[in-house]
Amino acid sequence: MTKEETVSWFGQEFVESDAKALGTYIAALVLRFQVRYRTDMSVLSTDMELWELRIKPYVALLLHDPEELRDAVAAGKRFLKVFVQQTSIEEYDTVIDDLELAHYETFKAAYLRHVNRSAITGTIAGSNASALVGRFIRDVATNRFSKGRTTMMGSTILVSPVAELIQHYNFSHEDATRFMEILRLAGIMFLDIVPAPVLEVEFVESLG
Structure with missing residues (x-):
């Protein structure tokens, strides 16, 4: 199956606004890295309220307007529903990767x-x-931190x-915890997931 075939069901409605694109993208990342396909998917795909609880806190890190947040969460829920309908479990990782590649910009x-x-x-x-x-982003990009799936x-x-x-x-545990909270609140890392966009050189340079 070609990349085009794996994502043929993915329409513009998933990315037609920033809110919908973010809801879809965060849903895809949570699926890719924090969901056990063989045990969790049957529950999550039939309980949209539970899925909303899984993704909404992280979408809310980036979107603060209530209407945009609703649109984003709705897109993330719709993405999961269609994803499960259109994709076999053996293809989950490949399809998510292809979607990220095809719509990365x-x-x-x-x-x-x-x-x-x-x-x-x-x-x-200090x-x-x-x-x-x-520094953290550069260190992640250059594999100084141990990574799981990528x-x-x-x-x-x-x-x-x-x-x-x-x-x-050389952080204390308290320092590390405080820094992790900054990364989470900024949207740079959540659930130990580092999204590819924040690893871009243009973003690092914009931090000054």
Whole structure:
């Protein structure tokens, strides 16, 4: 099956606004990295309220307008429903990766427009938070942090970020926890997932 065939069911309605693109993208990332296909999918795909509880907190990190948040969550729920209908379990990873690749520029633009930069403030262990975030992103991009699964575009899940922040940055556990909260609130890492758009050089350079 070609890439075009695997994503032929994916229409413009999933990405026609920033809100819908973000809801779809975050849903796809949560599926790819935090859902056990053989045990979780049968429950999640038939209980949209449960799926909403899984994705809404992370969509809400990026979208603060109630109407946009509703649109995003609705898109994420619709994505799961159609995804399960159109995709066999053996193809789940491949299809999500192909979707990210095929629509990456749309996902990237929407994601980077809504990163919560105001959360990147203060100091951690005497260092500027913005500088630390830039260092962290570069270190993830260059594989200094241990990664689990990774998509073709580079979205990944970190194996033990707290322990490695303590090791590489000489953080205390409290420092590492505070830094993780900054990353989460900014939308740079959630559920230990680092989306590919925040690894882009243009984003790192924009942090100053």
